[in-house]
Amino acid sequence: LFVNLPVYAATWNSGTRFDLSSDWNDNPALLDDVINPEGTFRFLAAYAGEFERQDNNSSFNIRPLITTDYYPDSKFSNLQATDLFLPGSFSYRRPRNIWSLGFNASRQSVLSDEATTSQASPIATLQADDTLTQASLAPSTLWQITERDKLQIGLSYGITDYDLEFTSRSDTTSVGGNFSYSRSLTERQ
Numbered sequence: 001l002f003v004n005l006p007v008y009a010a011t012w013n014s015g016t017r018f019d020l021s022s023d024w025n026d027n028p029a030l031l032d033d034v035i036n037p038e039g040t041f042r043f044l045a046a047y048a049g050e051f052e053r054q055d056n057n058s059s060f061n062i063r064p065l066i067t068t069d070y071y072p073d074s075k076f077s078n079l080q081a082t083d084l085f086l087p088g089s090f091s092y093r094r095p096r097n098i099w100s101l102g103f104n105a106s107r108q109s110v111l112s113d114e115a116t117t118s119q120a121s122p123i124a125t126l127q128a129d130d131t132l133t134q135a136s137l138a139p140s141t142l143w144q145i146t147e148r149d150k151l152q153i154g155l156s157y158g159i160t161d162y163d164l165e166f167t168s169r170s171d172t173t174s175v176g177g178n179f180s181y182s183r184s185l186t187e188r189q
Contacts, residue, residue, distance in 0.1 A: 010055040019046045028076055040073040062088035069109075078129070081109030096145075102138040107131060110162070110169075131163040148184040153177075 026039035045068045052061040065085040071077060084107045091100040110130040140154030156176040162169045 008055060010053055013050070013052040013054075015050045017046075017048045019048075020044070028071065028079055038073075038075065040071055040076050043070045043072070044068070045070070057094070058090070058092045060088070060090045062086065079111070083108040097141060097143045100138075100140045100142075102140075103136065105135045107133050129164070130167065130169070133159075133161045133163075135159050148187060150182045152180045152182075154179075 021044050023042055023044075024039060025042055027037040028040060028042065029037060031037035047066045049064045050061070051063075053059065063086075066082065067085075068082045069080055071079055085104075086106065087102075087104040089100065089102045091098060108131070110132045136156065136158035138154065138156040140152065143151045145151055154177060156174070158172075158174045160172045162171060
């Protein structure tokens with residue numbers, strides 16, 4: 001028994017990158033000069049990946065990113081943060097139309113404002129004490145109606161959420177859309 005199935009050829013790409021950097025900051029907590037703030041080194045590490053698949057009719061890619069802020073001085077441990085990002089896209093092509101989907105998700109540490117005071121210290125200091133979570137989806141389609149006419153429709157949906165309540169920040173939800181029609185004034189050659 002033999003089954004004749006179509007053969008699909010696809011291109012797969014992947015890659016990674018790791019970056020490490022350091023800098024000196026003479027006042028990372030943004031304290032008033034009267035307090036005689038201390039400086040410290042900061043190390044920033046970033047790991048990025050890329051995964052992609054393409055064939056004649058479709059493509060998919062995803063590019064995760066992780067960043068870490070690290071302060072070796074324990075006095076500044078409240079500024080340390082690890083952030084996560086996950087953007088990507090998918091598209092599917094047919095002879096007269098293209099379907100696409102873009103997506104993005106992230107989780108980031110957010111510094112408090114200068115007015116924040118902790119119970120341990122009445123002095124206003126910055127802290128990475130809030131977390132921002134964001135997600136978005138953006139589907140769209142493009143139709144080639146005739147050789148000269150195109151129609152595109154797209155939607156977008158996004159959410160923004162902060163973990164801490166009762167701050168000057170606000171959670172949001174957004175919904176959008178677009179519609180476009182184009183006509184070429186000259187015929188294709």
